[in-house]
Amino acid sequence: MTKTAKLFTNGGSQAVRLPKEFRFEGEEVLVRRLGKGVVLEPIEARTWPKGYWANMPHLEEQDWSRPEDAIPPPIEDERDLP
Known part of the structure; x- marks a missing residue:
């Protein structure tokens, strides 16, 4: 389906401005x-696959939650060392 959308500032x-048929959630x-x-494209929710925790009864989801803004530490390369 092709429709025309309006541009504005x-x-x-x-x-x-998207037509109703093309609205996104979020x-x-x-x-x-x-x-x-x-x-x-819609942004997919960052969640575990459906049924994942049912197959891991000894673990709870909060044990594996992802930090939102975690930045891994830089990796030192031996070649950069004096």
């Missing part, structure tokens, strides 16, 4: 270029 940014989408076009 919001603050200093260009925005697109407040953000991923944006990438594809040739001369732009692709919008």
Whole structure:
């Protein structure tokens, strides 16, 4: 299905008003270029696969929660050492 969407300016940014049939859930989408076009994709929730914890009865999900903004420490390369 192809429809036309309206472009407008919001603050200093260009925005697109999507037709109802193309609405996304949530407040953000991923944006990438594809040739001369732009692709919008929903952001998938960062959760464990359905049924994962049912197969791990001795563990609880909070034992394996992911830190939101964790940045791994830099890896020192032996070649960089004096």
